Amino acid sequence: MTSLRIVFMGTPDFALPSLEILHQSHHRIVGIVTQPDRPRGRGQKVLPSPVKQYAQSQGIGPILQPERMKDAQFIEALRALRADLFVVVAFRILPEAVFTMPPRGTINLHPSELPKYRGAAPINWTIINGETETAVTTIFIRKEIDAGNIILQKKQPVYPDDTAGSLHERLARSGADLLLESVNLIAEGKVVPRKQDDQLASPAPKLTKEICHLSFAQPARQVKQWIHGLSPYPGGFTFYRERQLKIFRAEVVDSESHAQQPGQILKADKERIWVACQPGIISLLELQMQGKRRLSVVDFLRGNALPEGEILS
Numbered sequence: 001m002t003s004l005r006i007v008f009m010g011t012p013d014f015a016l017p018s019l020e021i022l023h024q025s026h027h028r029i030v031g032i033v034t035q036p037d038r039p040r041g042r043g044q045k046v047l048p049s050p051v052k053q054y055a056q057s058q059g060i061g062p063i064l065q066p067e068r069m070k071d072a073q074f075i076e077a078l079r080a081l082r083a084d085l086f087v088v089v090a091f092r093i094l095p096e097a098v099f100t101m102p103p104r105g106t107i108n109l110h111p112s113e114l115p116k117y118r119g120a121a122p123i124n125w126t127i128i129n130g131e132t133e134t135a136v137t138t139i140f141i142r143k144e145i146d147a148g149n150i151i152l153q154k155k156q157p158v159y160p161d162d163t164a165g166s167l168h169e170r171l172a173r174s175g176a177d178l179l180l181e182s183v184n185l186i187a188e189g190k191v192v193p194r195k196q197d198d199q200l201a202s203p204a205p206k207l208t209k210e211i212c213h214l215s216f217a218q219p220a221r222q223v224k225q226w227i228h229g230l231s232p233y234p235g236g237f238t239f240y241r242e243r244q245l246k247i248f249r250a251e252v253v254d255s256e257s258h259a260q261q262p263g264q265i266l267k268a269d270k271e272r273i274w275v276a277c278q279p280g281i282i283s284l285l286e287l288q289m290q291g292k293r294r295l296s297v298v299d300f301l302r303g304n305a306l307p308e309g310e311i312l313s
Contacts (some may be wrong), residue, residue, distance in 0.1 A: 004084040004173040006022060007081055008032055008083070009086060009088045014171075015051050015243075018175050018179045029060050031128060032060055032064065033064045033078070035073060050238075064078065066305065069092060075098070075201050085106070086099065086107070088108040089179070107138055107183075107186070108142070108146075113153065115197060119146065119203050121204050122204040123171065125264050132306040133155055133157060135155045137154075137184040140289070147198065151182045161249075161251075163232065172278060201225075214237060214238045216263040220252045220254065223282050228250070243289060248288070249285050249286040253281040253282060254281040256279055257280075258276065263275060263311045263313055265308050267308060268301070274313060
């Protein structure tokens with residue numbers, strides 16, 4: 001089997017299954033490109049990215065961490081690795097001088113059924129929009145974002161109670177398998193790339209704070225989709241008496257119309273919190289009050305009172 005020299009580019013947890021499967025394959029990872037070490041977590045301690053941590057634990061290197069992808073010193077260091085192929089999973093936008101460098105091209109793993117959901121947050125928007133099916137897709141990178149020719153694509157189900165987090169984990173694993181299959185096809189010269197139909201393209205823009213502010217003035221099913229699509233990160237939120245309240249999971253109790261104001265707490269006993277939508281009712285299952293830990297609704301209600309009739313705004 002033909003073995004390729006690969007530079008792997010990625011940063012977050014989503015990239016780890018792909019890096020691991022390539023590292024364990026007959027191909028050779030000759031370099032890693034990842035984000036510079038950043039402050040992370042509550043203590044804002046400067047830590048390496050998940051990809052860097054894995055690479056260090058496995059002795060994979062060198063590890064390049066450019067602040068600017070167009071930096072001349074970085075470009076030269078990258079060229080010196082003499083890679084056949086660059087593999088990109090959950091990384092930054094590459095300049096043309098980088099993605100055109102290797103003779104076998106630069107490929108990317110994208111967690112959507114391209115050309116649907118091109119952009120920074122495809123998994124989140126898949127859940128928010130109530131899709132019942134998605135995919136993992138490998139493409140050759142070109143200048144237009146997520147618009148390159150498709151190498152392989154494999155469909156995946158979206159389950160009714162999926163959050164962005166649960167779907168993220170499944171797509172990371174299935175995407176790793178698809179990525180290795182794609183690299184093997186490239187190594188053997190057997191790829192038949194397929195052009196994307198730009199007319200079918202849809203955006204998956206970055207999630208802003210404004211987008212994450214939940215509105216109950218919509219049908220209960222859509223409110224649940226927003227909550228699950230933003231969970232666990234960045235997290236959909238509302239306000240209770242001027243304190244931010246994040247909601248991570250919910251279920252639809254009723255889809256019918258009713259007279260209560262959207263956001264009104266209809267029931268808050270020891271086991272449930274019901275909130276009015278327009279129309280319908282949702283039950284909040286997992287919450288986090290500002291400054292507190294994320295809790296199940298039962299544990300939350302032991303230490304927090306949400307009186308019936310109050311409005312979540």
